[in-house]
Amino acid sequence: MEKSEPKKFVVPIGPQHPALKEPGHFEFEVDGEIVTGATARFGYVHRGIEKGAETRSWIQAMYLLERVCGICSHVHATAFALGAEKLAKVTVPPRAQAIRVLVGELERLHSHMLWLGVAVHEAGFDTLFMYSWRDREIVMDLLEGLTGNRVNYSANVLGGVKIDVDDKQRDDILKGLEVLEQRAQYYLKVVTTDETFLGRTRGIGTMTYEQAELLGAVGPTGRASGVKRDVRVEAPYAAYPDFPVNLITDTRGDLEARFVVRIKELFEAIRIIREILDKMPTGEIQTKMPRRVPEGETISRVEAPRGELLYYIRSAGGDKPDRVKVRTPSLCNWGSVLTTAVGHKLADMPMILSGIDPCFSCNDRAAIIRRPDQPAQAWDWESLRLHGIEYYKR
Amino acid sequence: MNTLFALIALMIFPGGLFVLFAGLVYEWADRKLVAQFQNRIGPRVFQPLADVIKLLAKEEVVPVGVNGFLFMALPIAALAATLTAALYVPVVGLAPAYSFRGDLIVTIYLLSVLTLCIGVAGANTADRFSLIGATRTLTQVFSYEAPFMLAMLGPAIMAGSWQISEINAYAASKPWLIIPQVIGFLVALVGLMGKLELPPFDAPEAETEIVAGAMTEYSGRGYAIFRIAKDVELVIGLTLVAAFYLGGIGNPLEFLLKTVVLLLVTAGLQSLFARLRIDQTVGMWWRVGALLALLNLLVLVGLRMLGWLGVWL
Numbered sequence: 143m144e145k146s147e148p149k150k151f152v153v154p155i156g157p158q159h160p161a162l163k164e165p166g167h168f169e170f171e172v173d174g175e176i177v178t179g180a181t182a183r184f185g186y187v188h189r190g191i192e193k194g195a196e197t198r199s200w201i202q203a204m205y206l207l208e209r210v211c212g213i214c215s216h217v218h219a220t221a222f223a224l225g226a227e228k229l230a231k232v233t234v235p236p237r238a239q240a241i242r243v244l245v246g247e248l249e250r251l252h253s254h255m256l257w258l259g260v261a262v263h264e265a266g267f268d269t270l271f272m273y274s275w276r277d278r279e280i281v282m283d284l285l286e287g288l289t290g291n292r293v294n295y296s297a298n299v300l301g302g303v304k305i306d307v308d309d310k311q312r313d314d315i316l317k318g319l320e321v322l323e324q325r326a327q328y329y330l331k332v333v334t335t336d337e338t339f340l341g342r343t344r345g346i347g348t349m350t351y352e353q354a355e356l357l358g359a360v361g362p363t364g365r366a367s368g369v370k371r372d373v374r375v376e377a378p379y380a381a382y383p384d385f386p387v388n389l390i391t392d393t394r395g396d397l398e399a400r401f402v403v404r405i406k407e408l409f410e411a412i413r414i415i416r417e418i419l420d421k422m423p424t425g426e427i428q429t430k431m432p433r434r435v436p437e438g439e440t441i442s443r444v445e446a447p448r449g450e451l452l453y454y455i456r457s458a459g460g461d462k463p464d465r466v467k468v469r470t471p472s473l474c475n476w477g478s479v480l481t482t483a484v485g486h487k488l489a490d491m492p493m494i495l496s497g498i499d500p501c502f503s504c505n506d507r508a509a510i511i512r513r514p515d516q517p518a519q520a521w522d523w524e525s526l527r528l529h530g531i532e533y534y535k536r
Numbered sequence: 537m538n539t540l541f542a543l544i545a546l547m548i549f550p551g552g553l554f555v556l557f558a559g560l561v562y563e564w565a566d567r568k569l570v571a572q573f574q575n576r577i578g579p580r581v582f583q584p585l586a587d588v589i590k591l592l593a594k595e596e597v598v599p600v601g602v603n604g605f606l607f608m609a610l611p612i613a614a615l616a617a618t619l620t621a622a623l624y625v626p627v628v629g630l631a632p633a634y635s636f637r638g639d640l641i642v643t644i645y646l647l648s649v650l651t652l653c654i655g656v657a658g659a660n661t662a663d664r665f666s667l668i669g670a671t672r673t674l675t676q677v678f679s680y681e682a683p684f685m686l687a688m689l690g691p692a693i694m695a696g697s698w699q700i701s702e703i704n705a706y707a708a709s710k711p712w713l714i715i716p717q718v719i720g721f722l723v724a725l726v727g728l729m730g731k732l733e734l735p736p737f738d739a740p741e742a743e744t745e746i747v748a749g750a751m752t753e754y755s756g757r758g759y760a761i762f763r764i765a766k767d768v769e770l771v772i773g774l775t776l777v778a779a780f781y782l783g784g785i786g787n788p789l790e791f792l793l794k795t796v797v798l799l800l801v802t803a804g805l806q807s808l809f810a811r812l813r814i815d816q817t818v819g820m821w822w823r824v825g826a827l828l829a830l831l832n833l834l835v836l837v838g839l840r841m842l843g844w845l846g847v848w849l
Contacts, residue, residue, distance in 0.1 A: 153664050153746075161744035172668075175814065264744045266735055266811025272574040338736055338809040341816055488668065489813040492744040 150179075153488060157186050161264060161492040164502035168495070172488050180483040180491075182476060187503040195466040200226055200435055201300055203463055210468060211504040212293055213256060216242075216249045217446040219298040222466070224379055225442030225455040226300055230435045236423040238302035239381040244418045245288065245297045246380075246444075247411040248315075251322065252281045253447035254404045254411075257499045258329060261401070264492035265342045270332060277325045284318045287311055302428030312419050319412050326408040333401040343397035347482045347494040350395055357477040361449020363498045364475075366403045367395035373445040380444075385417050397497050404499075434461050446471055448499045472498065473505040545623065545633035555622045559767030560584040562799065566734075566770070569803035584767070588760050596756035601662035610657040611754070611761035617649035618768040625775045626704050628788045638698045644685055647772065650765050651677050651731060654740075657762075658750025669749025672740040672814045676730060679821035680737075684727030686829035690720035691780040693836050700779070708784025719832045721781040723825055728773040729802055730817070732766055736809035737817055774798045 150171045157165035165186035171179035191210055195203040204226070208219040220242050227234055255278040263271040282292050289295035289305050297303050307315075333339060349359065354367035364371055373379070374387040390406045392399035437459040444451050449471030458464040475498040483494055546552055563584045571578025598604050623633045624643045632639075651673060658670025691713050692698055695706035707713055714721045730737040741749035751759060778794035779785045785794060812820065 151664070153668065160747055175668075262810070266738065266742060266744070267809070268735070269574045269807040272576055276575055336810065338812060342810050342813065487813060487815065489739060489742065489745055 155491070161495070162502075163260065164500075166500075166502040168491075170483070170488060170491055175487045175489065177483055177486055177488055177491065180480045182480060184502060185506050188506040189503075192466055192468060192507065195463055197462065199433075199461050200431075200463060203466065204298065204300060205296065207466070207468070208294055208296065208298075211446075211470070211501055213253050213501065214249060214446045214448065214451075214504075215294045216245050216297060217444050217451055218468070219296070220246060220380065221442045221444040221451055221453040222455065223298045223300055224444065225440050225453050226435060226457075226463075227431070228440050228442065229438050229455065229457050230300075230432055232301050232429060232431055234302050235426040235429055236381065236384070237306075237425045238427045238429075240384070240418050240423055241303045241305065241307060241427065242298065243381040243385060244307065244415060245285070245295060245303075247415050247418075248281055248285055248288070249295075250411045250447045251408060251415075252278055252285065253499075254408055255281065257404060257447075257496070258401070261493065261496045261499075262333075262339070264496045265339060267336075267339055267342075270329070270339075273325075274329065277322065280318045280322055284315050287314055299428060299431075301431030302426070304428075306427050307419070307422065312422075315415065315419060319415060323409065323412050326405055326412070329408075330402070330405045333398065333405065340398065342490070342493060343401060346397045346486065346490050347497055348394070348396040349478050349482050351393070353481060354395065354478065357481060358474050359449075359478045359498075360474045361446070361471045361499075362400060362403045362407060363449065363478060365389070365391045366399035368393045371450070373443050373450050377443060379442075381418070381423075384421075384423075385414055387414060397493055400497050434459060435463075448472060448501060449474060468507075470501060470504040472501045475500070476505075551619055551622045551633060555619065555627060555768050555771055556764055557585075558627070558771050559764060559769075560588065562771050562774070562795075563763075563767045565796070565799055566803055566806075569800060570807050573803060573807040588764060591755075591760035591763070592757055594756035596758055597753075599661055599663065599753045602660050602753070606656070606660050608758065610653045610660070611758040611765070614650045614653035615761050615765040615768070617646045617653075618765045618772065621646035621772050622768060624700055625772050626701065626779055626785050626791075627771065627775055628791050630788075632701050635699060635701045640688065640692055640698050640700050640703070643700065643772075643776070644688060647731065647769055648677065648681060650769055653765075654750050654762065657754070657758075658752075661753040663753050665746040665748070665752045666750050668746050669740050669752065672746075673733070673750050675814055676733070676737065676740055676817055679818040680727045680730035680825070683723050683821055683825040683829040684731065686826070686833050687720045687724035687727060688776070688780065690717050690829075690832055690836055693833070693840060700776075704779045704784045706784075707780055707782075708786050710783075712781065712783040714781045717781065717832060717836070719828045721777070723829045723832070724777050724781065725798065725802065726805070726825070728770075728777060729805065730821070731773065732770055734802065735806045736812045738811055739814040739817060742811060771795070 153170045153172055155168040155170065156162050157167050167183040169181045170177045191206060195206055198206055204219050204222050207222045208215045210218045255274050259271045259274040259278070285295055286292050288307065288311055289297050297305055349367045351368040354364050354369045359367060359369060360371065368391055370389055370391055372387065372389050374382045375389050388410055390403055390410055392403050435457040437457055439454070439456040442453040442455060451471055452469040454467035455463055456465040479495055479498055483491060486494065548554060564579060564581055568578040598607055621643045624635065624639045626632055655670045655674040655677065658666040658673060691703050691707060694713065695703040697703055697706070733740050741751065751762060754762065774795040775785065775791065778798055782794045785791045
């Protein structure tokens with residue numbers, strides 16, 4: 143027992159903690175139950191994917207990048223494929239683009255329902271957690287029926303898609319959506335009317351529009367604070383120009399608003415999927431993609447379920463990408479967590495944390511920590527390489 | 537002969553082994569019901585027993601910075617208190633093994649010892665999750681204990697006795713006491729859930745915030761004993777509420793039916809709500825629970841003095 147002068151009482155959460163599904167480390171300074179400071183540390187699951195992509199061919203790199211995230215795998219492959227196709231000046235057939243969007247929206251359904259389960263579990267509302275994960279099985283089955291896989295669907299190839307949608311699959315999807323729509327109505331009713339649950343979400347973790355703009359919040363997190371930003375609307379990619387998306391925003395910015403925005407996005411996704419199935423373009427689903435991509439660089443932006451996903455792709459004209467930089471939406475939203483956490487109760491922390499739908503493993507990139515006793519340093523490629531060799535020698 | 541009877545009553549039936557196993561069965565029923573309400577399958581019938589045996593077989597790690605004696609003794613004290621309480625309540629519908637004037641108050645205190653032990657056990661360790669859990673446990677004690685006691689006093693006042701067996705007999709001879717005292721019944725049942733830290737009152741052991749709360753540092757034997765103590769308290773609590781409010785308990789069948797109905801209600805409540813924050817729990821109990829229970833009691837006392845209790849007199 144410590145008997146020295148009163149120290150700050152720090153509650154560590156992670157890297158291993160029941161609230162976290164992935165390793166991350168948070169330190170909350172608390173005064174009683176009130177949080178007075180919050181810090182976060184990541185990097186426990188850095189996998190060197192960007193570097194790995196440089197050593198693989200364009201086709202192989204796409205499969206690697208699809209594994210950046212286990213939840214929103216399809217958008218990563220889509221972002222990379224769109225960027226590579228832009229560099230190679232390949233025009234993808236409209237049917238392929240429509241199928242990309244179709245799978246992407248199904249993935250959004252499954253991702254948002256997964257989040258709903260996790261977030262209500264953090265609030266101790268296990269019944270809704272079990273219900274939403276049970277219903278999520280429907281969309282998982284649909285994805286499996288469509289692509290053969292429950293996660294990492296591999297629907298994309300460079301120059302199109304691998305899978306086509308036949309009439310039976312179309313009927314299955316429509317039938318599944320009927321159920322999902324009813325369930326989403328039910329969730330919306332629960333999260334907006336259940337008294338005990340509202341006690342945990344209403345007015346908690348409120349982020350104003352100004353804060354959201356300042357901190358650069360993206361995706362549903364930002365939209366819940368009234369930030370009118372959605373790549374599908376601002377810069378439609380793939381088949382989104384033909385199937386426009388309605389922007390869903392809320393102005394309250396608290397946890398309840400984030401629930402409402404994400405559940406309303408379920409309805410929007412269902413609407414888009416129905417529209418695509420209704421007006422599916424005919425024709426080819428693939429086009430020829432050259433093995434070598436001409437020299438150049440591009441930025442590819444897509445809207446992942448968690449927000450804007452950005453890929454920077456540079457080609458040196460070879461059969462391998464010269465540089466791939468991934469910026470996942472979770473990275474943009476951390477600031478909002480650490481800012482809104484202060485002043486809330488410790489019991490609200492898991493809710494605020496999961497409110498942005500964080501994906502730790504996806505945003506782990508190499509990071510350099512600047513110690514106070516060391517000058518700021520820039521690392522060039524060679525010293526980084528040597529550091530890596532030294533690090534693993536130990 | 538008398539000593540033999542006392543030993544059997546203490547060690548085997550109705551105290552001791554019997555309530556231990558009854559506790560495990562009720563824990564299973566509770567988990568199974570909640571699982572079914574949540575659309576899960578739930579554990580098999582021997583799962584709680586298997587858990588306990590596994591925990592008992594495990595090494596008990598005494599962490600650095602704790603008082604070793606307290607660390608070992610607290611679970612045993614908690615179990616001893618709940619087992620002692622079992623002697624004064626009509627478990628299985630038989631007359632309590634021991635009975636004296638005022639045993640209701642003793643039983644209520646014995647039931648609080650468990651929570652107190654958990655709180656002290658958490659405060660004993662240097663672990664931060666345990667400390668917060670202990671603070672929350674003890675905070676919660678102060679919120680539900682008074683209303684729960686008031687709710688238990690309602691039937692006692694109507695019966696004009698502080699003896700559990702007499703109240704039980706009184707409740708059995710009259711129409712169910714839940715009819716004039718709905719508020720008291722609800723407060724007693726919800727208070728019992730607070731005592732047992734069942735959802736939505738599980739803030740003291742909210743796993744997504746503070747891992748296992750005050751129990752975080754416990755593994756092996758200590759944890760197993762705390763769990764058994766909780767299970768025993770579940771049985772005793774359900775028995776008390778059923779005996780007082782659901783028309784007394786006179787035979788094993790009655791005991792089974794009434795406690796299972798109560799368990800059904802508590803399981804439903806457990807799966808209906810999101811976890812309350814500790815400040816919400818305290819606020820709810822003192823703003824609503826305590827006031828309602830007090831009002832309930834005052835009305836009862838008034839009616840009794842005026843002699844307007846009708847059939848319940």
